[in-house]
Amino acid sequence: MFLDISEVAKQSGLPASTLRYYEEKGLIHSIGRRGLRRLFERQVLDTLDAISLARWAGFSLDEIRDWISPEGEIRIDRQRLEARADEIENLATRLMSLAQMVRHTAHCPQADHFSCPEFQRMLKVARRRKPARAMPEAPR
């Protein structure tokens, strides 16, 4: 009926330490204990999936917590979602041109990058742009 932490770990793919951490942060809730051991409702797997999704979309654990009721229901603020969709799209667009620029730099025949006008334009753009937010799995 209920799942213990190792079962949840196995099925969710998250290490037990992360599950404990999430519980401590108030993102998930165990329904009780068998001895020392936490017991979780099966529903927690859905919650965990939703958390992974939201993390993927770049939301912080603190933000996500606000969407989860004590009963484990998720009620996401739709306005925030839409705003975030805009942000992501925006970022994606800028990344596309960044990729173009990086690719150009890789192929540019000039021996010195600084003598390439394209590179100069990039420098201007990069000025005052700060890398900032954790973003999804960039393959390295």
Add this chain to the structure above:
Amino acid sequence: MFLDISEVAKQSGLPASTLRYYEEKGLIHSIGRRGLRRLFERQVLDTLDAISLARWAGFSLDEIRDWISPEGEIRIDRQRLEARADEIENLATRLMSLAQMVRHTAHCPQADHFSCPEFQRMLKVARRRKPARAMPEAPR
């Protein structure tokens, strides 16, 4: 002729503490001192711009350092650049679809996200995707 640190800070837009940190890490080099004060060649401003650009593109300071000769010249590994361009493009593509999905979730008429088949698909995708790498300025 030479610039002291406050001048470099002003012209580059980076705080002096960052410049000292960059020097400590071997990304930039001061050409000498006037008393205690570091003196930089004007060229360092170019180097700093290039660093900002590379940071924007998601490279770490350690990676960037390897591209900078002790003389402050930048010789970027073109293969790595190209590889990185692929990665960025890849990420951008995935972010685009993520934005779509997030937007759908925002508008989805189902009261409960979990009963939306689209949302279910998303959950599957998000599984085992980890947010990982610091990425450029997502506007918050």
Add this chain to the structure above:
DNA sequence: GCTTGACCTCAAGTCGGCTTGAATTGGCAG
């Protein structure tokens, strides 16, 4: 009833990229 070993707690550590703070130095104006 005893051992086993998975789970527990709590504190501390990790990583990257900086920032902050206390105590010190030293060129320059008066």
Add this chain to the structure above:
DNA sequence: CTGCCAATTCAAGCCGACTTGAGGTCAAGC
């Protein structure tokens, strides 16, 4: 010569999301 003030050094702190390690507990199997 004195005092000012900005720049210096060095160690420590910060952020988020976890992980790690030491030492403790207890249900279950023999």
